[in-house]
Amino acid sequence: MTATLSPPAAASRARVRTPRRRGRSLPYLAYLLPGAVLFVLVIGYPLVTNVYISLFSWRGGLAPLTWVGLDNYTELWHDAAFWTSFQNSIAMIVAMVLVPTVVGLLLAAVLFDYLGRRFGTRVASVLRATYYLPQILPVAVAGVLWNWILNAQTGALNELLRALGVASPPNWLGDPSTALPSVMLVLIWVQIGYPVVIFMAALQRVDPELYEAAELDGAGWWRRFRAITIPQIRPETFVVTLTCTVAALKVFGPIYVLTRGGPESSTLVPSYYSYLNFFDKSRVGYGAAVATVLTVVIVVVAVVILALQSRAERAEEVGR
Amino acid sequence: MAATLATVRARTGDRHHRGAGRWFVLAGAVVVALLVVAPLLVMLLNAFKSPDDYTQNGPLSLPTGLYLDGLVNFWQRTEFPVKLWNSFFISAVVAVAACVLSLLNAYAIGIGRIKGRMWVVLLFLLANMLPQEALIYPLFDMARQVGLSNSQWSVIIIFTVIQSAFGTYLLASVLGTFPPALLEAAALDGAGRWRILWRVVFPIVRPTLMVLMIFFFIWTWNEFFIPLVMLTTGDTQTIPIALASLQGDRMMDAPTTNAGALVSLVPALVFFLIFQRTLTRGVTAGAVK
Numbered sequence: 001m002t003a004t005l006s007p008p009a010a011a012s013r014a015r016v017r018t019p020r021r022r023g024r025s026l027p028y029l030a031y032l033l034p035g036a037v038l039f040v041l042v043i044g045y046p047l048v049t050n051v052y053i054s055l056f057s058w059r060g061g062l063a064p065l066t067w068v069g070l071d072n073y074t075e076l077w078h079d080a081a082f083w084t085s086f087q088n089s090i091a092m093i094v095a096m097v098l099v100p101t102v103v104g105l106l107l108a109a110v111l112f113d114y115l116g117r118r119f120g121t122r123v124a125s126v127l128r129a130t131y132y133l134p135q136i137l138p139v140a141v142a143g144v145l146w147n148w149i150l151n152a153q154t155g156a157l158n159e160l161l162r163a164l165g166v167a168s169p170p171n172w173l174g175d176p177s178t179a180l181p182s183v184m185l186v187l188i189w190v191q192i193g194y195p196v197v198i199f200m201a202a203l204q205r206v207d208p209e210l211y212e213a214a215e216l217d218g219a220g221w222w223r224r225f226r227a228i229t230i231p232q233i234r235p236e237t238f239v240v241t242l243t244c245t246v247a248a249l250k251v252f253g254p255i256y257v258l259t260r261g262g263p264e265s266s267t268l269v270p271s272y273y274s275y276l277n278f279f280d281k282s283r284v285g286y287g288a289a290v291a292t293v294l295t296v297v298i299v300v301v302a303v304v305i306l307a308l309q310s311r312a313e314r315a316e317e318v319g320r
Numbered sequence: 321m322a323a324t325l326a327t328v329r330a331r332t333g334d335r336h337h338r339g340a341g342r343w344f345v346l347a348g349a350v351v352v353a354l355l356v357v358a359p360l361l362v363m364l365l366n367a368f369k370s371p372d373d374y375t376q377n378g379p380l381s382l383p384t385g386l387y388l389d390g391l392v393n394f395w396q397r398t399e400f401p402v403k404l405w406n407s408f409f410i411s412a413v414v415a416v417a418a419c420v421l422s423l424l425n426a427y428a429i430g431i432g433r434i435k436g437r438m439w440v441v442l443l444f445l446l447a448n449m450l451p452q453e454a455l456i457y458p459l460f461d462m463a464r465q466v467g468l469s470n471s472q473w474s475v476i477i478i479f480t481v482i483q484s485a486f487g488t489y490l491l492a493s494v495l496g497t498f499p500p501a502l503l504e505a506a507a508l509d510g511a512g513r514w515r516i517l518w519r520v521v522f523p524i525v526r527p528t529l530m531v532l533m534i535f536f537f538i539w540t541w542n543e544f545f546i547p548l549v550m551l552t553t554g555d556t557q558t559i560p561i562a563l564a565s566l567q568g569d570r571m572m573d574a575p576t577t578n579a580g581a582l583v584s585l586v587p588a589l590v591f592f593l594i595f596q597r598t599l600t601r602g603v604t605a606g607a608v609k
Contacts, residue, residue, distance in 0.1 A: 025434045028428040028432020028513065029432070031425070031427045031513075032424070032425055032428035032429070032434065035421050035425040035488065038480070038481045039444075039481060042459070042482070043447050043450065043481060043485070045458065045462075046454075046456075047455060047458075050455065050458055107352065114342070114345055115342075115346055118342045127349055127353050130353040131353065133356060133357065133360065134356060136585075136588050136589060137585050137588065138541065138559065138588055139560070140560035140561070140563050140564045141563060141581050141585045144567060144577060144581050145363055146359065147567065148581075154573075154574060156362050156380075159374075160379060192356065193356075246449045249451070250449075250451045252452075252453075252544065252545050253545065256544070256564065257567065270451075271451055271453050271545075274453040275453060275545075275549075278453075284457055288454075290453075291454040292454060295450055299446060299450075302446065
C-alpha cells in the first residue's frame with residue numbers, strides 16, 4: 001500500500017507547477033476541515049498532552065500534578081522491567097514478522113506456483129482460506145481460547161499430554177521459562193494467514209511468462225522462487241514487514257488476555273507496561289513516559305522501513 | 321512394471337512433473353492447515369461437552385451428549401444480546417462515518433491537490449501507526465470532561481478518526497490517479513465541487529469505499545484496548561471485552577469458555593463469509609499499486 005504513494009505524487013507535482021492550476025486547490029481545503037479538526041482533537045492534542053503528562057508525577061484524576069522534568073525518563077533508563085518489555089518486543093517481532101513472513105512467503109509460493117498448478121486453484125484457495133481463518137477472530141477470542149488450551153490444570157493440551165502418559169506437563173503460561181515461547185506460538189498462529197493472502201495476491205500480478213520461460217530454461221522450483229518470486233513481490237514484502245512490525249511493537253490484546261505480562265514480567269511488553277502504570281499502579285506520568293518512548297520507537301522504525309522501501313524502489317528504477 | 325513406467329515418466333520430466341513428490345508437498349501444506357484449524361476444532365468439540373464428559377474422556381473425544389449449559393451460562397452472564405448490539409452499533413457507525421471522513425479528506429488531497437499533500441498523507445499514515453497508549457489517558461480525561469465517560473460515542477469518535485487515517489491514506493492515492501477528463505467535463509457542465517464529489521467521484525470509488533467499510537467494521541469489531549479503557553460498565557461494553565472480563569472467573573469451566581469463544585467469533589465469521597469476495601479484492605487493493 002505504500003507503493004501507491006510515489007508515482008501519482010510525482011506526476012501531480014509536475015502538473016501543479018503549471019501556472020494554470022495555481023491557487024485552484026485553495027477551496028478544497030474546506031473539505032479537509034472536518035477531518036483536520038477531528039484529527040487534532042483525537043490524535044494531535046492527546047499525543048502532545050501525553051508527552052506533557054510524562055513530565056509530571058501524577059496519580060491521575062483530580063490529584064495534583066507535580067512537575068518532575070525528565071525524572072520519569074531517567075527512572076525508565078534504570079528500570080529493569082522497562083528494558084525487559086522492549087526485549088520482549090523483539091520476541092514479538094520474531095513471532096509476528098520474521099516467522100510469518102518467511103513461512104508465509106514459502107507457503108504462498110508453494111500454493112501458487114506448485115500446488116495450484118498441479119491440483120488446481122481450488123485446492124490452493126481452500127488452503128489459503130484455512131490459513132487465514134485465525135486472522136478474522138477477534139484477538140480476545142483467540143486469546144481466551146488459547147488461554148484455556150494452555151491452562152496447566154484443565155487445558156486441552158495438558159489433558160492430552162497426561163492421557164499420553166506425561167506425568168507433570170509444563171505450566172505453559174504460568175512458568176517464566178515457557179510463557180514467552182507459548183505466547184510467541186499463539187501469535188504465529190494468529191499472524192500466519194496475513195502474509196500468505198497478501199503474497200498470493202501479489203503473485204497474481206507477476207507475469208506467468210516469466211515462470212514459463214524460467215522453467216523451459218530448466219530452472220527448478222527453488223531457483224524460480226529465489227530468482228522470480230522474491231524480487232517480484234518485494235513491494236508487498238515491505239508492506240507486510242512494515243504493518244506487522246508496527247503491530248508487533250504495539251501488541252496489547254493477546255498479552256492482556258493470555259498472561260497480563262507475567263509470570264515475573266517474562267511476557268511484559270511496552271504497551272502493557274504503560275497500561276499497567278496508567279490504570280493499575282496510578283503512576284500516570286510514568287505510564288505516559290513509557291508510551292512516549294514506544295511512540296518514538298515506532299515512528300523511527302516505520303520511517304526507516306519506508307525509507308528503505310523508497311530506496312529499493314529507486315534502485316530498481318535505475319536498474320531498468 | 322508399473323513402477324518402472326512411473327520412473328521413466330518421471331525421468332522424461334514432462335513439464336508438470338506428475339510424480340509422487342507433489343503428494344508430499346500437498347501433505348505438508350495440509351498438515352499446516354490442520355495445525356491452524358486444530359485449536360478451532362478443539363473449541364468446537366468442547367463447547368457442547370459436559371464437564372464430567374470432559375474430565376473423563378479428554379478434549380479430543382466426541383461429546384457423548386449435547387450439553388448446552390455452557391452456552392446458556394455464557395449467554396446469561398454476559399447478557400450477550402446487549403454486547404452483540406453494542407459491538408454492532410459501534411462498528412457500523414464507525415464504518416460509515418470513517419468512510420465519509422476518508423472521502424472528504426481524500427477529495428481535498430487527491431483531487432484538490434492541496435499544497436503539502438505528501439506531508440498530510442504521511443501524517444495520516446503515521447497517525448494510524450501510533451500506539452493507542454500514547455493517546456489513551458488524555459482521551460480518557462477529555463471524555464470525562466465533556467461528559468462522555470463510559471459512553472459509546474467517545475469510542476465511536478475515536479475510531480472514526482483512527483480508521484479514517486488509514487482510509488484517507490488509501491483513498492488519496494486512489495483519487496490521485498482519477499481521470500482529469502471526467503472532472504473537467506463535469507466542471508464544463510457547470511457542476512460545483514460538492515456536486516462533482518457526490519455525482520462523479522463517489523460513484524466511481526464506491527467499490528473501494530465498500531472494501532474500506534468492511535475493513536473498518538471488522539477492525540472496530542475486533543478492537544480491544546480503547547473499548548477496554550473507555551467502556552467501564554456491562555451495558556456499554558463490546559463482545560471482546562465481555563469475553564475477556566470473564567476470564568479467571570470460577571464459573572468459567574471448559575464448556576462455558578468454549579461456547580463463549582464460539583458465539584463470540586460467529587458474528588465475525590458470518591461477516592467474513594458474506595463479504596469474502598469483496599475482502600480478498602480489498603486485501604489486494606490495499607497491498608498493490
